[in-house]
Amino acid sequence: MAARGTAFAAALLLLLAPALAACSDDEGGGGNESPPTPTVEQTERTEPAEQSPAATAPADVGAAETEIKQNWQKFFDPATSMEDKQTVLENGDRMAPVLQAFSGDERGGQVQAKVSKVDFTSPTEANVTYDLTLKGATALPDASGTAVEQDGTWKVSAKTLCALVQLSGNGSPIPGC
Template identity: 65%
Template sequence: MVLGSDLRRGNGRGVATAAVLFLAAALTACSDESGGGETDPPIPSVEQSTSAEPSPTAPADVAAAEREVRENWEKFFDPAVAQKDKTAVLENGDRMTQVLDSFSGDQRGRQVKAVVEKVEFTSPADANVTYSLTLEGATALPGASGTAVEQDGTWKVSVKTLCALVQLSGNESPGPGC
């Protein structure tokens, strides 16, 4: 699927371009001086666990865990949320501040949000998350894959997910922690 291919909302090409520019500009602080070479950035995808049947070791309260994953995921990708609150819902957030600062630092980022479409638990502390990034309400990055982890009693966006988004910008070395 092509970024911003949801043309039903109108101005899909402009939205996709803005989203790509936002991600690239927001991550410039972590750029690799040696250059990239990729022409078409891939949709961020984190290796997900596969299981033919639901895990018998899913969280005790699946509905509550799913609700927390959705809330924290959307909080993490909400540009109106303070950096310290984002750090609290990012796996190892206290060690990921440089990458998070770069990811969240662009003014255009104030228009990008995430919509969680699906949460599938693979263990009591791990979940696969399917989500889309929107820009001004239009889908800019549909059907992206990520993971959530339960850490210190809280469901958080995984470092693997953040690093995959950072690498989407073509950055070979996104910073400490990735």
């Protein structure tokens, strides 16, 4: 907090110094010269005023979107092994207990997902809209989740899995969420 106050005082001094210097006339005569006008230096911005599409999406949007759709389908496919699901889940090794709880639930083992929309929020994160089906019937239309790029692979985010586990109505907190 003190540093902020010091910075403010320094900025104020820089702005007022030319005006104060103009008011103190060494000759005591109040000359006709107008005081110098303070100038504002433009500093180079480190962030663009408006984010470019490259800043809010991966370099190859098409490939990333395809990978997200494939990996979400793989993650929610009942035929996919637990080990394979871990490879497309954010922090898959650490999230194994949560994944086990989700897949161990009778309904969790029967759900599938179809991604309908991917909106990139950064080069490594995306909001995902998907339909969750249970035995082929849509159980949760237009569900929202997130995908993250981790170690070069687009994965289902841990928070998406945790939200689904909470929806299952288990009630007991799962370690990792």
